Amino acid sequence: MxxxxxxxxxxxxxxxxxxxxxxxxxxxxxxxxxxxxxxxxxxxxxxxxxxxxxxxxxxxxxxxxxxxxxxxxxxxxxxxxxxxxxxxxxxxxxxxxxxxxxxxxxxxxxxxxxxxxxxxTLTYGTSHHALKDRAVLQPGETLLVLGAAGGVGLAAVELGKAMGARVIAAASSPAKLAVCRDHGADELIDYAAEDLRERIKALTGGRGVDVVYDPVGGDYSEPALRGMAWRGRFLVVGFAAGRIPSLPLNLPLLKGCAVLGVFWGAFTRNEPELNAANLRELMQWVGDGRLRPHxxxxxxxxxxxxxxxxxxxxxxxxxxxxxxxx
Missing domain, CATH: 3.90.180.10 (Medium-chain alcohol dehydrogenases, catalytic domain)
Structure with missing residues:
Protein backbone atom coordinates (compact mmCIF):
# COMPACT_ATOMS: atom_id res chain seq x y z
CA MET A 1 0.00 0.00 0.00
CA THR A 121 -15.64 14.07 12.44
CA LEU A 122 -12.78 16.17 13.80
CA THR A 123 -14.10 19.61 12.87
CA TYR A 124 -17.75 19.06 13.81
CA GLY A 125 -16.82 16.88 16.79
CA THR A 126 -14.52 19.60 18.13
CA SER A 127 -16.97 22.43 17.56
CA HIS A 128 -19.97 20.51 18.90
CA HIS A 129 -18.08 19.55 22.07
CA ALA A 130 -16.91 23.16 22.46
CA LEU A 131 -20.33 24.77 22.07
CA LYS A 132 -22.49 22.12 23.75
CA ASP A 133 -20.33 20.69 26.55
CA ARG A 134 -17.90 23.50 27.34
CA ALA A 135 -19.80 26.74 26.59
CA VAL A 136 -23.32 25.29 27.05
CA LEU A 137 -24.50 27.64 24.29
CA GLN A 138 -28.17 28.60 24.65
CA PRO A 139 -30.77 29.64 22.05
CA GLY A 140 -30.81 33.42 21.64
CA GLU A 141 -27.22 33.92 22.78
CA THR A 142 -24.63 35.62 20.56
CA LEU A 143 -21.67 33.56 19.35
CA LEU A 144 -18.52 35.10 17.84
CA VAL A 145 -16.45 32.70 15.71
CA LEU A 146 -12.87 33.68 14.87
CA GLY A 147 -11.25 32.05 11.84
CA ALA A 148 -14.80 31.35 10.76
CA ALA A 149 -14.01 30.16 7.23
CA GLY A 150 -11.62 27.43 8.39
CA GLY A 151 -12.56 23.83 9.11
CA VAL A 152 -13.53 24.05 12.78
CA GLY A 153 -14.66 27.67 12.37
CA LEU A 154 -17.17 26.96 9.63
CA ALA A 155 -18.44 23.96 11.60
CA ALA A 156 -18.92 26.28 14.60
CA VAL A 157 -20.90 28.72 12.45
CA GLU A 158 -23.27 25.99 11.31
CA LEU A 159 -23.58 24.43 14.75
CA GLY A 160 -24.20 27.80 16.38
CA LYS A 161 -27.13 28.36 14.04
CA ALA A 162 -28.40 24.81 14.57
CA MET A 163 -28.35 25.47 18.34
CA GLY A 164 -30.34 28.68 17.98
CA ALA A 165 -27.63 31.31 18.48
CA ARG A 166 -27.04 34.57 16.67
CA VAL A 167 -23.69 33.98 14.92
CA ILE A 168 -21.08 36.63 14.15
CA ALA A 169 -18.42 35.26 11.78
CA ALA A 170 -14.98 36.89 11.75
CA ALA A 171 -12.44 36.12 9.01
CA SER A 172 -9.67 37.78 7.05
CA SER A 173 -11.17 38.44 3.60
CA PRO A 174 -14.48 39.15 1.85
CA ALA A 175 -14.23 35.82 -0.01
CA LYS A 176 -13.95 33.89 3.26
CA LEU A 177 -16.81 35.84 4.79
CA ALA A 178 -19.00 35.05 1.78
CA VAL A 179 -18.55 31.34 2.57
CA CYS A 180 -19.54 32.04 6.18
CA ARG A 181 -22.68 33.88 5.08
CA ASP A 182 -23.59 30.95 2.81
CA HIS A 183 -23.33 28.64 5.83
CA GLY A 184 -25.62 30.67 8.03
CA ALA A 185 -23.66 33.52 9.67
CA ASP A 186 -25.92 36.41 10.71
CA GLU A 187 -23.21 39.10 10.88
CA LEU A 188 -19.71 39.40 9.44
CA ILE A 189 -16.44 41.01 10.57
CA ASP A 190 -13.42 41.37 8.28
CA TYR A 191 -10.74 41.64 10.94
CA ALA A 192 -8.07 42.33 8.33
CA ALA A 193 -9.85 45.60 7.48
CA GLU A 194 -11.95 46.41 10.57
CA ASP A 195 -11.25 46.90 14.27
CA LEU A 196 -12.46 43.66 15.83
CA ARG A 197 -13.31 45.06 19.25
CA GLU A 198 -15.18 48.09 17.86
CA ARG A 199 -17.18 45.94 15.43
CA ILE A 200 -18.18 43.59 18.27
CA LYS A 201 -19.37 46.63 20.20
CA ALA A 202 -21.35 47.96 17.24
CA LEU A 203 -22.98 44.63 16.41
CA THR A 204 -24.03 43.96 20.01
CA GLY A 205 -25.06 47.46 21.04
CA GLY A 206 -22.17 47.58 23.49
CA ARG A 207 -23.33 44.47 25.38
CA GLY A 208 -20.70 42.09 24.03
CA VAL A 209 -20.92 38.47 22.92
CA ASP A 210 -21.91 35.53 25.10
CA VAL A 211 -19.48 33.02 23.60
CA VAL A 212 -16.20 33.43 21.70
CA TYR A 213 -14.95 30.46 19.68
CA ASP A 214 -11.22 31.00 19.10
CA PRO A 215 -9.17 28.54 17.00
CA VAL A 216 -6.82 31.35 15.87
CA GLY A 217 -5.00 32.91 18.83
CA GLY A 218 -2.37 35.51 17.99
CA ASP A 219 -3.49 39.14 17.89
CA TYR A 220 -7.23 38.42 17.79
CA SER A 221 -7.77 36.72 21.15
CA GLU A 222 -7.43 39.73 23.44
CA PRO A 223 -9.80 42.09 21.56
CA ALA A 224 -12.33 39.24 21.37
CA LEU A 225 -12.00 38.67 25.12
CA ARG A 226 -12.49 42.39 25.69
CA GLY A 227 -15.71 42.08 23.68
CA MET A 228 -17.24 39.52 26.04
CA ALA A 229 -20.59 40.04 27.76
CA TRP A 230 -21.11 39.51 31.50
CA ARG A 231 -20.90 35.75 32.29
CA GLY A 232 -19.54 35.08 28.80
CA ARG A 233 -17.49 32.00 27.86
CA PHE A 234 -14.24 32.22 25.89
CA LEU A 235 -13.35 28.94 24.16
CA VAL A 236 -9.65 28.26 23.58
CA VAL A 237 -9.67 25.89 20.60
CA GLY A 238 -6.28 26.36 18.92
CA PHE A 239 -3.59 28.69 17.66
CA ALA A 240 -3.72 28.72 13.87
CA ALA A 241 -2.09 32.16 13.82
CA GLY A 242 1.02 30.53 15.25
CA ARG A 243 1.34 32.47 18.49
CA ILE A 244 -0.18 31.46 21.82
CA PRO A 245 -1.51 34.74 23.27
CA SER A 246 -0.92 35.95 26.81
CA LEU A 247 -4.31 37.16 28.03
CA PRO A 248 -4.73 39.75 30.83
CA LEU A 249 -6.43 37.80 33.61
CA ASN A 250 -8.09 40.94 34.98
CA LEU A 251 -10.53 40.70 32.05
CA PRO A 252 -12.24 37.47 33.21
CA LEU A 253 -12.40 39.02 36.68
CA LEU A 254 -14.03 42.25 35.49
CA LYS A 255 -16.46 40.55 33.11
CA GLY A 256 -17.31 37.57 35.30
CA CYS A 257 -16.50 35.42 32.28
CA ALA A 258 -14.87 32.01 31.93
CA VAL A 259 -11.91 30.96 29.78
CA LEU A 260 -12.44 27.31 28.78
CA GLY A 261 -10.05 24.91 27.07
CA VAL A 262 -11.29 22.66 24.27
CA PHE A 263 -9.36 19.45 23.47
CA TRP A 264 -11.70 17.13 21.61
CA GLY A 265 -9.14 14.32 21.31
CA ALA A 266 -8.76 14.07 25.09
CA PHE A 267 -12.54 14.34 25.49
CA THR A 268 -13.09 11.32 23.20
CA ARG A 269 -10.78 9.22 25.37
CA ASN A 270 -11.95 10.44 28.77
CA GLU A 271 -15.69 10.54 28.04
CA PRO A 272 -16.29 8.03 25.22
CA GLU A 273 -19.99 7.53 25.97
CA LEU A 274 -20.77 11.24 25.84
CA ASN A 275 -18.68 11.58 22.67
CA ALA A 276 -20.63 8.73 21.06
CA ALA A 277 -23.90 10.45 21.96
CA ASN A 278 -22.62 13.71 20.50
CA LEU A 279 -21.63 12.00 17.25
CA ARG A 280 -25.06 10.39 16.98
CA GLU A 281 -26.64 13.83 17.36
CA LEU A 282 -24.34 15.26 14.69
CA MET A 283 -25.19 12.48 12.26
CA GLN A 284 -28.88 13.15 12.87
CA TRP A 285 -28.36 16.83 12.09
CA VAL A 286 -26.55 15.95 8.87
CA GLY A 287 -29.44 13.73 7.89
CA ASP A 288 -31.86 16.55 8.67
CA GLY A 289 -29.91 18.95 6.44
CA ARG A 290 -29.00 21.26 9.32
CA LEU A 291 -25.26 20.77 8.65
CA ARG A 292 -23.51 21.01 5.28
CA PRO A 293 -19.81 20.07 5.48
CA HIS A 294 -17.85 22.18 2.98
Whole structure:
Protein backbone atom coordinates (compact mmCIF):
# COMPACT_ATOMS: atom_id res chain seq x y z
CA MET A 1 0.00 0.00 0.00
CA UNK A 2 1.07 3.60 -0.55
CA UNK A 3 1.52 5.89 2.42
CA UNK A 4 2.67 9.45 3.04
CA UNK A 5 5.53 9.23 5.54
CA UNK A 6 7.10 11.63 7.97
CA UNK A 7 10.62 10.21 8.36
CA UNK A 8 12.03 13.25 10.13
CA UNK A 9 10.25 16.14 11.82
CA UNK A 10 9.96 19.12 9.52
CA UNK A 11 7.73 21.11 7.13
CA UNK A 12 5.24 19.56 4.68
CA UNK A 13 7.89 19.52 1.94
CA UNK A 14 9.84 16.90 3.92
CA UNK A 15 7.07 14.27 3.54
CA UNK A 16 7.59 11.35 1.15
CA UNK A 17 5.30 8.73 -0.42
CA UNK A 18 6.45 5.10 -0.19
CA UNK A 19 5.09 1.55 -0.50
CA UNK A 20 4.59 -0.29 2.79
CA UNK A 21 3.24 -3.72 3.80
CA UNK A 22 -0.46 -3.81 4.56
CA UNK A 23 -1.25 -3.48 8.30
CA UNK A 24 -2.85 -6.22 10.40
CA UNK A 25 -5.82 -5.74 12.73
CA UNK A 26 -5.09 -6.55 16.36
CA UNK A 27 -7.66 -7.20 19.10
CA UNK A 28 -10.35 -4.51 19.21
CA UNK A 29 -9.13 -3.00 15.95
CA UNK A 30 -9.95 -3.07 12.26
CA UNK A 31 -8.13 -2.35 9.02
CA UNK A 32 -9.79 0.34 6.90
CA UNK A 33 -9.17 0.72 3.18
CA UNK A 34 -8.95 4.50 3.12
CA UNK A 35 -10.92 6.32 0.45
CA UNK A 36 -10.44 9.83 1.86
CA UNK A 37 -8.59 11.44 4.75
CA UNK A 38 -9.28 14.85 6.25
CA UNK A 39 -6.44 17.39 6.36
CA UNK A 40 -6.40 19.27 9.66
CA UNK A 41 -4.29 21.83 11.49
CA UNK A 42 -2.96 19.25 14.00
CA UNK A 43 -1.40 17.42 11.03
CA UNK A 44 0.84 20.44 10.42
CA UNK A 45 2.00 20.29 14.05
CA UNK A 46 2.50 16.54 14.39
CA UNK A 47 4.92 16.39 11.43
CA UNK A 48 7.03 19.05 13.14
CA UNK A 49 7.04 17.33 16.52
CA UNK A 50 4.95 20.14 18.01
CA UNK A 51 1.71 18.30 18.76
CA UNK A 52 0.52 16.85 22.09
CA UNK A 53 1.32 13.37 20.74
CA UNK A 54 4.67 12.45 19.18
CA UNK A 55 4.51 9.14 17.32
CA UNK A 56 7.70 7.23 16.65
CA UNK A 57 9.32 7.93 13.29
CA UNK A 58 8.50 7.08 10.58
CA UNK A 59 4.72 7.58 10.64
CA UNK A 60 1.90 8.88 8.48
CA UNK A 61 -0.06 11.95 9.62
CA UNK A 62 -3.84 12.03 9.30
CA UNK A 63 -6.34 11.80 12.14
CA UNK A 64 -9.68 11.12 10.43
CA UNK A 65 -10.48 8.77 7.58
CA UNK A 66 -13.45 7.44 5.67
CA UNK A 67 -13.31 4.12 3.88
CA UNK A 68 -14.32 0.47 3.77
CA UNK A 69 -13.53 -2.13 6.40
CA UNK A 70 -11.00 -4.61 5.00
CA UNK A 71 -10.51 -6.84 8.05
CA UNK A 72 -11.49 -6.98 11.72
CA UNK A 73 -9.51 -8.14 14.73
CA UNK A 74 -10.44 -10.34 17.65
CA UNK A 75 -13.38 -9.07 19.66
CA UNK A 76 -14.74 -6.70 17.00
CA UNK A 77 -18.44 -7.42 16.52
CA UNK A 78 -19.91 -4.06 15.45
CA UNK A 79 -18.21 -4.07 12.05
CA UNK A 80 -17.51 -6.53 9.26
CA UNK A 81 -15.52 -6.41 6.00
CA UNK A 82 -17.31 -4.27 3.44
CA UNK A 83 -18.83 -1.79 5.91
CA UNK A 84 -18.47 1.91 5.10
CA UNK A 85 -17.00 3.68 8.13
CA UNK A 86 -15.53 6.87 9.54
CA UNK A 87 -12.62 6.44 11.94
CA UNK A 88 -10.61 8.74 14.21
CA UNK A 89 -6.97 7.64 14.11
CA UNK A 90 -4.92 10.58 15.55
CA UNK A 91 -2.26 9.71 12.95
CA UNK A 92 -1.78 7.14 10.18
CA UNK A 93 -4.58 8.26 7.86
CA UNK A 94 -2.48 9.55 4.94
CA UNK A 95 -2.31 6.05 3.50
CA UNK A 96 -4.27 3.55 1.45
CA UNK A 97 -4.88 1.45 4.56
CA UNK A 98 -4.89 2.21 8.28
CA UNK A 99 -5.56 0.40 11.55
CA UNK A 100 -8.34 1.99 13.61
CA UNK A 101 -9.78 1.28 17.05
CA UNK A 102 -13.30 -0.13 16.82
CA UNK A 103 -14.29 2.14 19.73
CA UNK A 104 -13.30 5.21 17.69
CA UNK A 105 -15.05 4.08 14.50
CA UNK A 106 -18.64 4.69 13.44
CA UNK A 107 -20.80 3.73 10.47
CA UNK A 108 -21.02 6.20 7.58
CA UNK A 109 -24.51 7.60 7.07
CA UNK A 110 -26.32 6.48 3.95
CA UNK A 111 -25.92 8.98 1.15
CA UNK A 112 -22.73 10.58 2.51
CA UNK A 113 -19.74 10.42 0.16
CA UNK A 114 -16.25 9.51 1.39
CA UNK A 115 -14.75 12.99 1.00
CA UNK A 116 -17.52 14.60 3.04
CA UNK A 117 -17.31 11.87 5.67
CA UNK A 118 -13.53 12.38 6.04
CA UNK A 119 -14.07 16.12 6.49
CA UNK A 120 -16.66 15.75 9.20
CA THR A 121 -15.64 14.07 12.44
CA LEU A 122 -12.78 16.17 13.80
CA THR A 123 -14.10 19.61 12.87
CA TYR A 124 -17.75 19.06 13.81
CA GLY A 125 -16.82 16.88 16.79
CA THR A 126 -14.52 19.60 18.13
CA SER A 127 -16.97 22.43 17.56
CA HIS A 128 -19.97 20.51 18.90
CA HIS A 129 -18.08 19.55 22.07
CA ALA A 130 -16.91 23.16 22.46
CA LEU A 131 -20.33 24.77 22.07
CA LYS A 132 -22.49 22.12 23.75
CA ASP A 133 -20.33 20.69 26.55
CA ARG A 134 -17.90 23.50 27.34
CA ALA A 135 -19.80 26.74 26.59
CA VAL A 136 -23.32 25.29 27.05
CA LEU A 137 -24.50 27.64 24.29
CA GLN A 138 -28.17 28.60 24.65
CA PRO A 139 -30.77 29.64 22.05
CA GLY A 140 -30.81 33.42 21.64
CA GLU A 141 -27.22 33.92 22.78
CA THR A 142 -24.63 35.62 20.56
CA LEU A 143 -21.67 33.56 19.35
CA LEU A 144 -18.52 35.10 17.84
CA VAL A 145 -16.45 32.70 15.71
CA LEU A 146 -12.87 33.68 14.87
CA GLY A 147 -11.25 32.05 11.84
CA ALA A 148 -14.80 31.35 10.76
CA ALA A 149 -14.01 30.16 7.23
CA GLY A 150 -11.62 27.43 8.39
CA GLY A 151 -12.56 23.83 9.11
CA VAL A 152 -13.53 24.05 12.78
CA GLY A 153 -14.66 27.67 12.37
CA LEU A 154 -17.17 26.96 9.63
CA ALA A 155 -18.44 23.96 11.60
CA ALA A 156 -18.92 26.28 14.60
CA VAL A 157 -20.90 28.72 12.45
CA GLU A 158 -23.27 25.99 11.31
CA LEU A 159 -23.58 24.43 14.75
CA GLY A 160 -24.20 27.80 16.38
CA LYS A 161 -27.13 28.36 14.04
CA ALA A 162 -28.40 24.81 14.57
CA MET A 163 -28.35 25.47 18.34
CA GLY A 164 -30.34 28.68 17.98
CA ALA A 165 -27.63 31.31 18.48
CA ARG A 166 -27.04 34.57 16.67
CA VAL A 167 -23.69 33.98 14.92
CA ILE A 168 -21.08 36.63 14.15
CA ALA A 169 -18.42 35.26 11.78
CA ALA A 170 -14.98 36.89 11.75
CA ALA A 171 -12.44 36.12 9.01
CA SER A 172 -9.67 37.78 7.05
CA SER A 173 -11.17 38.44 3.60
CA PRO A 174 -14.48 39.15 1.85
CA ALA A 175 -14.23 35.82 -0.01
CA LYS A 176 -13.95 33.89 3.26
CA LEU A 177 -16.81 35.84 4.79
CA ALA A 178 -19.00 35.05 1.78
CA VAL A 179 -18.55 31.34 2.57
CA CYS A 180 -19.54 32.04 6.18
CA ARG A 181 -22.68 33.88 5.08
CA ASP A 182 -23.59 30.95 2.81
CA HIS A 183 -23.33 28.64 5.83
CA GLY A 184 -25.62 30.67 8.03
CA ALA A 185 -23.66 33.52 9.67
CA ASP A 186 -25.92 36.41 10.71
CA GLU A 187 -23.21 39.10 10.88
CA LEU A 188 -19.71 39.40 9.44
CA ILE A 189 -16.44 41.01 10.57
CA ASP A 190 -13.42 41.37 8.28
CA TYR A 191 -10.74 41.64 10.94
CA ALA A 192 -8.07 42.33 8.33
CA ALA A 193 -9.85 45.60 7.48
CA GLU A 194 -11.95 46.41 10.57
CA ASP A 195 -11.25 46.90 14.27
CA LEU A 196 -12.46 43.66 15.83
CA ARG A 197 -13.31 45.06 19.25
CA GLU A 198 -15.18 48.09 17.86
CA ARG A 199 -17.18 45.94 15.43
CA ILE A 200 -18.18 43.59 18.27
CA LYS A 201 -19.37 46.63 20.20
CA ALA A 202 -21.35 47.96 17.24
CA LEU A 203 -22.98 44.63 16.41
CA THR A 204 -24.03 43.96 20.01
CA GLY A 205 -25.06 47.46 21.04
CA GLY A 206 -22.17 47.58 23.49
CA ARG A 207 -23.33 44.47 25.38
CA GLY A 208 -20.70 42.09 24.03
CA VAL A 209 -20.92 38.47 22.92
CA ASP A 210 -21.91 35.53 25.10
CA VAL A 211 -19.48 33.02 23.60
CA VAL A 212 -16.20 33.43 21.70
CA TYR A 213 -14.95 30.46 19.68
CA ASP A 214 -11.22 31.00 19.10
CA PRO A 215 -9.17 28.54 17.00
CA VAL A 216 -6.82 31.35 15.87
CA GLY A 217 -5.00 32.91 18.83
CA GLY A 218 -2.37 35.51 17.99
CA ASP A 219 -3.49 39.14 17.89
CA TYR A 220 -7.23 38.42 17.79
CA SER A 221 -7.77 36.72 21.15
CA GLU A 222 -7.43 39.73 23.44
CA PRO A 223 -9.80 42.09 21.56
CA ALA A 224 -12.33 39.24 21.37
CA LEU A 225 -12.00 38.67 25.12
CA ARG A 226 -12.49 42.39 25.69
CA GLY A 227 -15.71 42.08 23.68
CA MET A 228 -17.24 39.52 26.04
CA ALA A 229 -20.59 40.04 27.76
CA TRP A 230 -21.11 39.51 31.50
CA ARG A 231 -20.90 35.75 32.29
CA GLY A 232 -19.54 35.08 28.80
CA ARG A 233 -17.49 32.00 27.86
CA PHE A 234 -14.24 32.22 25.89
CA LEU A 235 -13.35 28.94 24.16
CA VAL A 236 -9.65 28.26 23.58
CA VAL A 237 -9.67 25.89 20.60
CA GLY A 238 -6.28 26.36 18.92
CA PHE A 239 -3.59 28.69 17.66
CA ALA A 240 -3.72 28.72 13.87
CA ALA A 241 -2.09 32.16 13.82
CA GLY A 242 1.02 30.53 15.25
CA ARG A 243 1.34 32.47 18.49
CA ILE A 244 -0.18 31.46 21.82
CA PRO A 245 -1.51 34.74 23.27
CA SER A 246 -0.92 35.95 26.81
CA LEU A 247 -4.31 37.16 28.03
CA PRO A 248 -4.73 39.75 30.83
CA LEU A 249 -6.43 37.80 33.61
CA ASN A 250 -8.09 40.94 34.98
CA LEU A 251 -10.53 40.70 32.05
CA PRO A 252 -12.24 37.47 33.21
CA LEU A 253 -12.40 39.02 36.68
CA LEU A 254 -14.03 42.25 35.49
CA LYS A 255 -16.46 40.55 33.11
CA GLY A 256 -17.31 37.57 35.30
CA CYS A 257 -16.50 35.42 32.28
CA ALA A 258 -14.87 32.01 31.93
CA VAL A 259 -11.91 30.96 29.78
CA LEU A 260 -12.44 27.31 28.78
CA GLY A 261 -10.05 24.91 27.07
CA VAL A 262 -11.29 22.66 24.27
CA PHE A 263 -9.36 19.45 23.47
CA TRP A 264 -11.70 17.13 21.61
CA GLY A 265 -9.14 14.32 21.31
CA ALA A 266 -8.76 14.07 25.09
CA PHE A 267 -12.54 14.34 25.49
CA THR A 268 -13.09 11.32 23.20
CA ARG A 269 -10.78 9.22 25.37
CA ASN A 270 -11.95 10.44 28.77
CA GLU A 271 -15.69 10.54 28.04
CA PRO A 272 -16.29 8.03 25.22
CA GLU A 273 -19.99 7.53 25.97
CA LEU A 274 -20.77 11.24 25.84
CA ASN A 275 -18.68 11.58 22.67
CA ALA A 276 -20.63 8.73 21.06
CA ALA A 277 -23.90 10.45 21.96
CA ASN A 278 -22.62 13.71 20.50
CA LEU A 279 -21.63 12.00 17.25
CA ARG A 280 -25.06 10.39 16.98
CA GLU A 281 -26.64 13.83 17.36
CA LEU A 282 -24.34 15.26 14.69
CA MET A 283 -25.19 12.48 12.26
CA GLN A 284 -28.88 13.15 12.87
CA TRP A 285 -28.36 16.83 12.09
CA VAL A 286 -26.55 15.95 8.87
CA GLY A 287 -29.44 13.73 7.89
CA ASP A 288 -31.86 16.55 8.67
CA GLY A 289 -29.91 18.95 6.44
CA ARG A 290 -29.00 21.26 9.32
CA LEU A 291 -25.26 20.77 8.65
CA ARG A 292 -23.51 21.01 5.28
CA PRO A 293 -19.81 20.07 5.48
CA HIS A 294 -17.85 22.18 2.98
CA UNK A 295 -15.02 20.43 1.12
CA UNK A 296 -13.26 23.05 -0.96
CA UNK A 297 -10.53 20.87 -2.53
CA UNK A 298 -9.40 17.27 -2.95
CA UNK A 299 -5.78 16.16 -3.41
CA UNK A 300 -4.21 12.78 -4.23
CA UNK A 301 -1.84 11.29 -1.65
CA UNK A 302 1.14 12.44 -3.70
CA UNK A 303 0.10 16.07 -3.12
CA UNK A 304 -0.23 15.85 0.65
CA UNK A 305 2.47 18.51 1.08
CA UNK A 306 0.48 20.92 -1.12
CA UNK A 307 -2.67 20.32 0.92
CA UNK A 308 -0.84 20.99 4.19
CA UNK A 309 0.90 24.05 2.76
CA UNK A 310 -2.46 25.51 1.67
CA UNK A 311 -3.72 24.95 5.21
CA UNK A 312 -0.68 26.62 6.78
CA UNK A 313 -0.96 29.59 4.40
CA UNK A 314 -4.66 29.92 5.30
CA UNK A 315 -5.83 29.47 1.72
CA UNK A 316 -8.42 26.86 2.70
CA UNK A 317 -12.16 27.48 2.98
CA UNK A 318 -13.85 24.80 5.07
CA UNK A 319 -11.95 21.53 4.65
CA UNK A 320 -9.62 19.86 2.17
CA UNK A 321 -9.14 16.10 1.93
CA UNK A 322 -6.70 13.59 0.49
CA UNK A 323 -8.13 10.83 -1.69
CA UNK A 324 -6.66 7.47 -2.66
CA UNK A 325 -8.59 7.12 -5.92
CA UNK A 326 -8.51 9.23 -9.08
Missing amino acids: RAVLCKQFGPPSSLVVEDLPSPVAGPGRLVVSVKACGVNFPDTLIIQGQYQFKPELPFSPGGEVAGIVKAVGEGVTRFKPGDRVIAATTWGGYAEEVVAEAARTLPMPDGMDFATAAAF VSARYPLERAADALDDLVQRRVHGKVVLTTED
